[in-house]
Amino acid sequence: MGMVVSVVIGQWYGRMVEWCIIRDDTDLIAIVTNVAIDVCGSSRGNGHSYYDLRIDCGSLHEINVTNDGSVKWQPDGQFVKSGENKILTSNQSHTQMNTLRFFPNGTRNCYTLPFYLNDNLTTLFRAGFYYGNYDGLSKPPSFRLEIDGNLWANVTNSMSEEPIYYELLYKYNGRYATVCLVQTTDGQVPFISSLEGTLTYFDSYQFMDNKTALYLHSRINYGANESVQQRIGINEERFNRVWESREMSEYFNISRDPVPSWHLEYDNMAPWLVMAYAIQAQNISDSIQLSIDFSPRTSVQADFILYFADPICRNSDLPNVTRIVEIHIDNIQMGIMDVPKCYSDVRTSYSISMLRVPVVGSANVTISAAVGSTMPPILNAMEVFSRIDISKGGGHFLRFSALLVIFFHMLPVLLL
Numbered sequence: 001m002g003m004v005v006s007v008v009i010g011q012w013y014g015r016m017v018e019w020c021i022i023r024d025d026t027d028l029i030a031i032v033t034n035v036a037i038d039v040c041g042s043s044r045g046n047g048h049s050y051y052d053l054r055i056d057c058g059s060l061h062e063i064n065v066t067n068d069g070s071v072k073w074q075p076d077g078q079f080v081k082s083g084e085n086k087i088l089t090s091n092q093s094h095t096q097m098n099t100l101r102f103f104p105n106g107t108r109n110c111y112t113l114p115f116y117l118n119d120n121l122t123t124l125f126r127a128g129f130y131y132g133n134y135d136g137l138s139k140p141p142s143f144r145l146e147i148d149g150n151l152w153a154n155v156t157n158s159m160s161e162e163p164i165y166y167e168l169l170y171k172y173n174g175r176y177a178t179v180c181l182v183q184t185t186d187g188q189v190p191f192i193s194s195l196e197g198t199l200t201y202f203d204s205y206q207f208m209d210n211k212t213a214l215y216l217h218s219r220i221n222y223g224a225n226e227s228v229q230q231r232i233g234i235n236e237e238r239f240n241r242v243w244e245s246r247e248m249s250e251y252f253n254i255s256r257d258p259v260p261s262w263h264l265e266y267d268n269m270a271p272w273l274v275m276a277y278a279i280q281a282q283n284i285s286d287s288i289q290l291s292i293d294f295s296p297r298t299s300v301q302a303d304f305i306l307y308f309a310d311p312i313c314r315n316s317d318l319p320n321v322t323r324i325v326e327i328h329i330d331n332i333q334m335g336i337m338d339v340p341k342c343y344s345d346v347r348t349s350y351s352i353s354m355l356r357v358p359v360v361g362s363a364n365v366t367i368s369a370a371v372g373s374t375m376p377p378i379l380n381a382m383e384v385f386s387r388i389d390i391s392k393g394g395g396h397f398l399r400f401s402a403l404l405v406i407f408f409h410m411l412p413v414l415l416l
Contacts, residue, residue, distance in 0.1 A: 058085035058099035128194035141188035309350035313342035
């Protein structure tokens, strides 16, 4: 099992105390008060709480994301108390990939991320990794990434010049989330380049529950070129999502001109820059067909979120012009959607279809014109997730262990 570390905050006979609980493969072996937080290999930060936290791992300097500095890349020393920082000799375009923190000691090393009290909101977490042969061994390591004791991902690095990212939609409890890097093989040292957490709004990703996290497979803005992806900033994308631009030559790639900025206020708050682009079948009798590949021979529960709007507002004043799409996944009809005629900043300007299906290996998504539609099918964007069961994660054990140790061990210490 390895070592499990938890920080517990509470009151004992009217005194505010903080405990660090450590458990290894055999039993509970230590419990200490505030003075020994460094022993735990994690930190509660600088006393600040965040809605949007972005950590440049291994860095010593802040970098503003917004002009007013309300969102910035933070150095990671205040969120973790173990590991060593490293500056890479390469020059990545994403400056956060030019530094990293590696953990040569201990099996499990953890970041503690302080957020404003989360009232059951979904939070986007993203971890970035760029090996860059920082250790000169040309042996990129593999290791385990956990959040609050639950498996997030098995991280597999390579010698590629491109960083890799692992993203998760997750509901944590309380004010803190703990992200741990766990060594799974001797000699393979975990590291991390960046770590981000952004709270979403109440009416976003409402299908999420407290027993499931969503692991991002893909998030694609269809019909858009790479320059669009680079123009989506914090004012347009409030949840720190990354939308991959993708033009497709077999369909019409359509867009609105001029393209507005900012974001829409409803249903996952899609950026205008995303909804202003789409792919459209060339004829009403044609379908849009997309293949989504998961890991071979892997059975998953997958969530598909499809975004529909007409960027051009064609024939919006004609009552007999309609666009209705029929959605199939692996030849099974999943739903029928009315696509609004005109894309604007009102709730009826775009439609979202959220579908949950079991998938083995791959899934084929087909979007066709439904009966009664006078326009070809269209698609602006699609997010695809696989579901992770967190109902049996480490949180229950940590809380139970905390109660036991506090009861049997803390009273003599606190009465000194």
